[in-house]
Amino acid sequence: MSAAEKEAVQTFRAEVVEPSMTKLVIIDFWAEWCGPCKALTPVLEKVAADYADKGVVLAKVDTDKNQFIAAQFQIRSIPTVYAMFQGQLVADLTSARTESQLKAMLDQLLRQLPIEGEAQAQEAELEPLIAMGEEVLAAGDATRALAIFDQLAEMAPDHPAVASGRIRALVAAGQAEEAEAAVAALPPELAKLPEVERARASLELARSAPAVDDLAPLEAAVARDAGDLQARYDLANAHMAAGDRDAAADGFLAIVAAERDWNDGQARQQLLKLFDVVGLEDPWVSAQRRRLSAILFG
Known part of the structure; x- marks a missing residue:
């Protein structure tokens, strides 16, 4: 040489x-x-x-x-x-x-590959904090979840999971207008990501299922006539708006079981939107999908 x-x-x-x-x-x-x-x-x-x-x-x-x-x-x-x-x-x-x-x-x-970059270090730091925010949000404490995601947004404003969590927390806290503004302000490359699509689905679901102050009249209507599918649908939406996803899923599934294509499949469509919001990889969604499949194909 x-x-x-x-x-x-x-x-x-x-x-x-x-x-x-x-x-x-x-x-x-x-x-x-x-x-x-x-x-x-x-x-x-x-x-x-x-x-x-x-x-x-x-x-x-x-x-x-x-x-x-x-x-x-x-x-x-x-x-x-x-x-x-x-x-x-x-x-x-x-x-x-x-x-x-x-x-x-x-x-x-x-x-x-185990690359050691600043982005990877930040991701490792953010990961447990994002998980905490998601856990608090899933538990129904929208105010605390929003506070967590607000802090994370200051640290990583362009992180898709942070943006998604913050938007969904705004929706859960009843701040739909603020959530809409947050979606509109997202950079185009961020707005197309699956995490943000999940947040957008949450906002769309909130529009179609507004909160109800008193569930008693809807519960009474279903109790009087179990075949009143509109009342059952309204009650399921009200449960969903209140954050009770189990009761909401039970209601939508009951409608599908009674009349699969009721109102052009509206109950099934609403249930699928709920799946998108919770996250398709969530074990709860997997369990509800099995219930839906049993009704449709069992």
Whole structure:
């Protein structure tokens, strides 16, 4: 190995391999004469900057000036783009030529690798606090849950789970207008995420099931005539607005059992909205889905 080759290896080790011990390094093999390389450069630089707090860095290797390094990686054409972590190549990113394609591939890698970035550290700090807010909200203490999510929003205003929790807490606290304003103020990229869709479903459900001050008249109507499905539907909505999801589910399921397509399937649709609000991964939703399936297909 010549002196120039040894220097190239040392430089590569310092600028690429060593940073990859804790970060995800995007290696861009390029050359000055390469037109596609120049077109790709702004995309790589922007994405690397956007993902810097997630522990992603960009390293550029000029294949003309680093022919020995390019040969070690068996570079046959450029641009060639690899991802390295802890000194090992973990992905070929060459096919990603747009920002969205590259971000999608990086997101997948970041979910799989123990990268140490600021975003991951913040996520680890937020996770138990978000869980606490969700637990308080599920217990029916909307005021306290809103206070928790308000504090979290100051720490991480663009975190989807925080935004979702805060909006749902506003809805549960009876502050529908504030919840609508919070949804409208979300950045477009945040508004499309599943967590925010769950919050939006909560708001839509609140509009269709307004709170009722006194449940007694509705309960009396159902007691007088169990076949009065409209009264049963109104009572189920009232239970839902009051945060009693068990009673709400019982009411909607009773309607589906009595008349599956009552009012164009309105009871089933309302129940599915409730599932969206609670969260499709929630064990309670799984249990209610089994009950619904037993009625529909049993």
